[in-house]
Amino acid sequence: MSMSVRRVFFVSDHTGITVETLGRGLLSQFDHIEFVRETLPFVDDASKVEAALARITAAAAEDGVRPVVISSLADPALRDRLARAPALVMDVFDRFLPPLQAELGTPPAGAVGRLHGVGGAYGSRIDAVNFALAHDDGLGQRLHQADVVLIGVSRCGKTPTCLYLALQYGLYAANVPLTAEDFERGRLPSALDVVRAKLFGLSIRPERLHQIREERRPGSSYAALATCQREVQAAEALFRRLDIPYLDSTNMSVEEIASSLVHRQGLRPRL
């Protein structure tokens, strides 16, 4: 393995998802180096730390260059053990807790698992996913209970956004498609009257919508660029006329859309 390839381990006493995401951001700053990543999740006792150490030590010997370890271990004793790895070990708690402790004037608890509540959050997240599934594509009987109702033309990204809002924020998100009939009438479906203040529009560039629809129904009038242009134009005109906030999802990832929406609408996450 040459000097321009580096092994990176993400070690966590929990899922490792946060350190992976954090690490991805940090490593992308060094884009001429090729990183080989490995996640070691649920490292929450001494024996699992020893197993992680063995894995990292073997990689160091194999590569001839020390790996980078980005870790998140709440227990200081486990952090101390991991720090003995033949690697650059950087732990989230080591980096952030000392200044935080000094600022707050009180010592941290140092307990594992404290980070990650289960109970209530679990239930409400499942409830939110069930709500999103039951209120997808105009379905469902409890629209009035939604925290937000996404509207937009078919295939503009409403469903994944609703599911992400449910899974990440525990929000009750419904979605209702806008159709040719709505555009002809120049009005929203009347079912939306009760949730007027919760509406949020999703738009998309017609060229992208055309691509997406073509994959689903090649050569159809539904997928034709002219149809996509007409629908998107009509939807945006409706959003503007009725003063419904909206955004163009074309170049956004699902989490970018969800986060923007939460922020712009001032929604309070239920988790």
Place this chain on the structure above:
Amino acid sequence: MSMSVRRVFFVSDHTGITVETLGRGLLSQFDHIEFVRETLPFVDDASKVEAALARITAAAAEDGVRPVVISSLADPALRDRLARAPALVMDVFDRFLPPLQAELGTPPAGAVGRLHGVGGAYGSRIDAVNFALAHDDGLGQRLHQADVVLIGVSRCGKTPTCLYLALQYGLYAANVPLTAEDFERGRLPSALDVVRAKLFGLSIRPERLHQIREERRPGSSYAALATCQREVQAAEALFRRLDIPYLDSTNMSVEEIASSLVHRQGLRPRL
């Protein structure tokens, strides 16, 4: 606002989801302090940093105690501006980049947005969500394309887990329920023959399953504790006999289940 309540700002040049999660872990170490949190996402230019500074400065004046700011700003110039806030400002890049740069012997790029690719990842995530929705609860025609197929009794958490695997990892996850008929025959549904190596079982404690089913169909035989006990016992016996890996989801959050599964099955995220 008394000394035992602290304002915390999560400032990000992107969605803020990672710093929120990171911050939640750190702050939970100080559980006798009440934190009032606020996320300021998409702070990606000088004017947005100034707006964030104004918000933080106002909070500091109002509270009479300086806020805590946990931030993730890739652009060093923006970090420098934010550091002028009357607050304890801790940036992810400031904390991790210097040692990483020294280790790698090369300077970071310092570009905003570099952290967060859109293009390909976006498409494959949407594709994965569509796959999960199309292959929920035994449906779908492309089971052979799944990366993993979850099996288990009704309401044990299969659907949210599949959606999380799709949204977080871009994995193609299907799920198929195990029913009384399968247990009587003592065999898996034959549709699963082609994905034998991709099967993963989800189990749950009967008491919890009873609670969940009671919420959906109160007083039904489907929800009765005896039914839940019988089904769970039969499902676990089947998993063991057929040597199908499985886990008990009772005390796990959706992301814990997903992360465990990815790790135990050695799945490679598609994102």
